[in-house]
Amino acid sequence: MGVDYYNILKVNRNASDDDLRKAYRRLAMIWHPDKNPGPKKHEAEAKFKQISEAYDVLSDLQKRQIYDLYGEEALKSGQVPPPPRSGPHHFRTQPHPNPSFRFNPRDADDIYAELFGGSSSESNGRARGTRDGFFRSTGADFSGTSTGTRPGTTPRKAPPVENELQCSLEDLYKGAEKKMKISRTILDYYGTLRSMEEILTIEIKPGWKKGTKITFLEKGNQEPGVIPADLVFVVDEKPHAVFVRDGNDLIVSKEISLLEALTGKTLEVTTLDRRNLMIPLTEIVKPGYEVVVPNEGMPISKEPRRKGNLRIKIDVRYPARLSEAQKSELRRVLART
Known part of the structure; x- marks a missing residue:
């Protein structure tokens, strides 16, 4: 059969339309390219395209029928075998697909925009125009459900969380690297809240002053329907013995x-x-x-x-x-x- 679309979406072969939508939303959250910058971006783009193709096929009655009966190759080539001859001892359990069917895959961004609200062009423009565009543009959470905002609107963002960052005068004179261990709540693959620890690296630049703010976008606690808060570290200067x-x-x-x-x-x-x-x-x-x-x-x-x-x-x-x-x-x- 080639590619196993059911396995890609992690659903069984009897999955309903609602099952498919939930599975797609959950996986799209994880593999959307805007949520995987850096070295993982190419892998995420490939996964996102694969997930979108699987949903496109299985959510379309005719595409799914051809795929179930004849596999991916027949679906994409359009080479659907002719219907078998009817006879006194032949019984067909499923209707034969249209032999003139042509496979036209839908654009991954169009599918994404359709399920999360807003047009494809709106979704792309916002996601690529802001560093934290994925959550801003989709209004969705890791549970695979809508946040309840109207299509095209921006979901509520939690207020920033500020923490004091103690620095010696030597740190601020020469520059330094500080490792900060944080603990926060995230929504996992299945939409369940769990705690995780993470190490954040802060590069102190020579000459920074008391009150300088270092912001880590959306590193606060995650919760359904809310954009996570930004985590902000505020520089404080320790008293020096000489200067x-x-x-x-x-x-x-x-x-x-x-x-x-x-x-x-x-x-x-x-x-x-x-x-x-x-x-x-x-x-x-x-x-x-x-x-x-x-x-x-x-x-x-x-x-x-x-x-x-x-x-x-x-x-x-x-x-x-x-x-x-x-x-x-x-x-x-x-x-x-």
């Missing part, structure tokens, strides 16, 4: 003695990527003094080759007490300035 971030700038505080403030000093700063910067102080340091080192702050996410500034705030440490001799010496020295 404070101010936009694209990094601020670090350094304390020096009064003598160093007056006579000079070379400051050493270890950056977030473990480089040592040597910054000389050659001027007299006054209250509120700040040294600005260009291009040593945080990376600018939209301009990868640029960084903000490193700002070094200087705090002068005064002596707790001075002896009379020290005071006298200071008066002598400073009186000349």
